[in-house]
Amino acid sequence: MGADKxxxxxxxxxxxxxxxxVARLLAAAAKRQPFDLILCGKAGVGDDNQQVGTLLGELLxxxxxxVVTGIEIAGTLITCKREIEGGVEVVKAALPAVVTCxxxxxxxxxxxxxxxxxxxxxxxxTLKAGDLGVDVGSVGSAGAAFRLTKLESPPPxxxxxxxxxxxxxxxxxxxxxxxxxxxxx
Amino acid sequence: MNVLVFAEQRGGKLKxxxxxxxxxxxxxxxxxxxxVAAVLVGQGIASLAEPLGKTGADKVYIGxxxxxxSYSNDAYGLAVSKAAQIWGAEALLFPGTAMGKDLAxxxxxxxxxxxxxxxxxxxLEGGTLQLTRPIYSGKAFATLSPVPGKPFALTLRPNVxxxxxxxxxxxxxxxxxxVTQGDIKAVVESIIAAxxxxxxxxxxDIIVSGGRGIKxxxxxxxxxxxxKELSAAVGASRAAVDAGWIDHAHQVGQTGxxxxxxxxxxxxxxxxxxHLAGMSSSKVIVAINKDPEAPIFKVATYGxxxxxxxxxxxxxxxVKELKSRQ
Numbered sequence: 289m290g291a292d293k294x295x296x297x298x299x300x301x302x303x304x305x306x307x308x309x310v311a312r313l314l315a316a317a318a319k320r321q322p323f324d325l326i327l328c329g330k331a332g333v334g335d336d337n338q339q340v341g342t343l344l345g346e347l348l349x350x351x352x353x354x355v356v357t358g359i360e361i362a363g364t365l366i367t368c369k370r371e372i373e374g375g376v377e378v379v380k381a382a383l384p385a386v387v388t389c390x391x392x393x394x395x396x397x398x399x400x401x402x403x404x405x406x407x408x409x410x411x412x413x414t415l416k417a418g419d420l421g422v423d424v425g426s427v428g429s430a431g432a433a434f435r436l437t438k439l440e441s442p443p444p445x446x447x448x449x450x451x452x453x454x455x456x457x458x459x460x461x462x463x464x465x466x467x468x469x470x471x472x473x
Numbered sequence: 474m475n476v477l478v479f480a481e482q483r484g485g486k487l488k489x490x491x492x493x494x495x496x497x498x499x500x501x502x503x504x505x506x507x508x509v510a511a512v513l514v515g516q517g518i519a520s521l522a523e524p525l526g527k528t529g530a531d532k533v534y535i536g537x538x539x540x541x542x543s544y545s546n547d548a549y550g551l552a553v554s555k556a557a558q559i560w561g562a563e564a565l566l567f568p569g570t571a572m573g574k575d576l577a578x579x580x581x582x583x584x585x586x587x588x589x590x591x592x593x594x595x596x597l598e599g600g601t602l603q604l605t606r607p608i609y610s611g612k613a614f615a616t617l618s619p620v621p622g623k624p625f626a627l628t629l630r631p632n633v634x635x636x637x638x639x640x641x642x643x644x645x646x647x648x649x650x651x652v653t654q655g656d657i658k659a660v661v662e663s664i665i666a667a668x669x670x671x672x673x674x675x676x677x678d679i680i681v682s683g684g685r686g687i688k689x690x691x692x693x694x695x696x697x698x699x700x701k702e703l704s705a706a707v708g709a710s711r712a713a714v715d716a717g718w719i720d721h722a723h724q725v726g727q728t729g730x731x732x733x734x735x736x737x738x739x740x741x742x743x744x745x746x747x748h749l750a751g752m753s754s755s756k757v758i759v760a761i762n763k764d765p766e767a768p769i770f771k772v773a774t775y776g777x778x779x780x781x782x783x784x785x786x787x788x789x790x791x792v793k794e795l796k797s798r799q
């Protein structure tokens with residue numbers, strides 16, 4: 289895709305990290321080199337927390353802008369478009385900054401064959417707890433702020449009523465149900 | 474448990490989700506034994522203390538300053554953190570809005586508090602608070618309890634919790650926030666309102682959404698006319714957005730917005746799991762689809778099997794007649 293270097297932050301002690309744990313690890317890894325801009329996704333698929341990027345910015349003491357659909361950089365300033373209810377916020381921030389990306393920001397390129405071949409030669413360094421100098425009590429399950437007590441399937445929605453017959457009759461019946469039964473109209 | 478609620482306002486108007494959060498705060502404080510404070514940050518906001526009291530706030534901190542005229546997660550984050558320290562907050566609540574979700578991590582990083590996103594239910598069991606949230610695109614519900622002895626924060630999914638009526642006259646105090654211009658690294662410069670000031674799906678009580686079955690951008694006015702009759706917002710599935718038929722701001726689902734309206738119309742939407750993730754907590758779901766086997770019918774409260782180009786105009790007319798009788 290175009291990355292020049294990669295670093296893997298991995299250690300058994302990191303297992304079970306919550307968003308804050310992940311942000312602490314990323315902050316420790318980020319501090320090992322200078323940076324102008326850190327890009328994260330909007331949220332992890334699965335947990336859907338939408339926290340890590342913004343936590344990371346605050347831990348590093350730099351600006352953070354979340355759910356971004358447009359970026360312009362001029363000198364040491366970054367201007368971002370951010371989705372809000374009923375519009376878009378234009379946020380101006382000083383670099384360095386952390387930005388979390390939302391769909392619409394760009395079109396991801398396809399990796400080229402040349403890129404794939406070149407990627408094989410690139411070094412991927414692994415950073416462990418000792419390399420990062422993090423307190424292992426503050427990350428992993430030891431550092432998590434909440435304990436999982438239950439994981440269950442969502443309660444099934446009560447079986448719905450699928451209408452049939454002529455469309456005109458279905459529409460009439462639907463309006464009656466929405467008004468009289470569901471009281472939603 | 475002493476609870477602090479961040480009460481979001483924009484342009485001097487309180488968000489409904491803020492009142493929902495204060496109501497949850499009241500319940501939490503009542504079941505655990507404690508008080509509720511709300512914190513307002515902005516300019517020209519003093520009159521908003523009263524509705525917060527009506528919903529159950531014992532105390533309202535007013536963070537009023539020209540520095541807060543435009544939203545900055547740095548400035549607002551510092552102000553809310555300061556309020557949490559002054560109040561001795563053990564739990565912090567944020568509405569799960571664009572602003573609340575952006576602000577909560579800033580405050581939690583500063584306070585060292587844990588944060589749970591998108592909470593949809595809570596209860597006290599044997600003295601322990603149990604908090605429920607959907608994960609894996611709504612395919613599972615996780616229940617978690619906070620590790621004792623640490624402050625924690627929650628963002629609450631909007632439109633899920635009822636607005637309470639445990640009214641009181643709140644004590645209103647100015648917030649000694651200590652924020653200076655030098656603290657601000659990022660700030661909102663302007664807001665581009667959606668075209669025609671249309672209602673946002675994230676805040677609407679009724680949503681009319683269209684999917685692949687709409688067939689093209691030229692047919693969205695059909696849904697818009699129906700939505701107008703209902704004072705509803707227009708939503709869309711990923712298929713319709715990716716095809717370029719409607720702006721991404723309208724997308725409901727995993728890569729769009731998560732909504733919980735009272736009434737959701739899915740028109741020509743098959744019901745992929747990514748779409749269900751964004752709307753399955755709607756109270757009443759109406760599916761309109763030609764294909765009786767479409768998965769959307771599995772979550773529908775009511776289903777109409779038919780061509781939406783035939784159904785929607787009839788439905789628009791029927792709703793118009795119903796409204797004129799009311």
